[in-house]
Amino acid sequence: MSTDVEPQRGGRGARQRIIEAAIKLFYQEGVNATGVERLAAEASVSKRTLYQHFPSKTAVVEEYLRYIRQHVGDPIHPDADAARRSPRARILALFETPPAGGLMRGCPFHNAAVEAADGMPEVHEIVEAHKRAYVDGLVALVREAGAANPTLLGNQIAVLYEGAAALSTSLNEPEPWTYARKAVQTLVDAAIKRASA
Template sequence: MTHPRGRGARERIVAAAAALFEAQGITATTMEQIAASAPVSKRTLYAHFPAKDDLVVTFLRYVHELGLTAENALYDDEIPVRDRILAMFTVPVRGDGPVRGCPFTAAAIEFPDPDSPAHAYTRDRKHAFTIRIAELLADLGAEDPAGLAEQLAIVADGVSSRAMVFNDTGRADLGRAAAEALLRAEGI
């Protein structure tokens, strides 16, 4: 196994931030904790990430690119299209701490300024998420794929939020049932 110091400083910082954000939340995690966990000096940390917002955006890209979100299922060509849509109603479990819900929503909440980089990146990801759902719904022949995609995205976001609030990944089953009802109503 490679010792953490064997990786580049930037990579260690992102990995440490991801672990701490997952365990403690974004706001509760200090840059000092991240530097200590990486391990890097605060000077090195700030050389790579001048502001916490910059690190949060990199963290969000990291979880997205690694496929650690419910959105990942929408791109799995091995699964039938309808099943991909329903698969997004699985709350990803990352670590053995409490259910954290959607990292993008958490970032938007913790960076409420709509113009902040973390909030803007979240908005872009949520928009891309809804567009992807609409593409899949169009493949299934939905009459109004954009409208139905927005409804399903709202249900998915609600599942993620309620799973976090109640610390219960089983909330996804209720969301999946609601999604199935929406799809049946559309004849899909």
């Protein structure tokens, strides 16, 4: 998932600049590694201004995750162009191999959950809601594709997605996405074949 956002400098829109800085820094450097001073500097605001918009760093993390959830493309609930593709094609599109050469950082929701540990329960609630909605969306998508046992298949695809994201991050290599895509294609085609038999 790309989170490249070029922050604006100075002037109005401090809240949006803080969110944009959080998108960049939290994803690339990590939630815990990014201090409030660094976040304020990247957003071109004072710490005072940051705290006027967000009462705590945790509040910034929460808004960062909400913003990503609302504004990043979603193949499960796609825009009009992506919706023209078949459900099977949309499932496989989830596993397109990211371009090589960039730093693999994985899922921002998973990363935030790991970094939040027990210190930010509100963050865990946002992550859990997102992941549950994601699995539910996969189940609906495989049902639409005509697969047998969509609950099982949707959950299997979710596990493969999470595994590909984690392993590509650990190895800093895109190949896990290729392997996961092949596994998903096999599972989806077999489930569709069973349903039509």
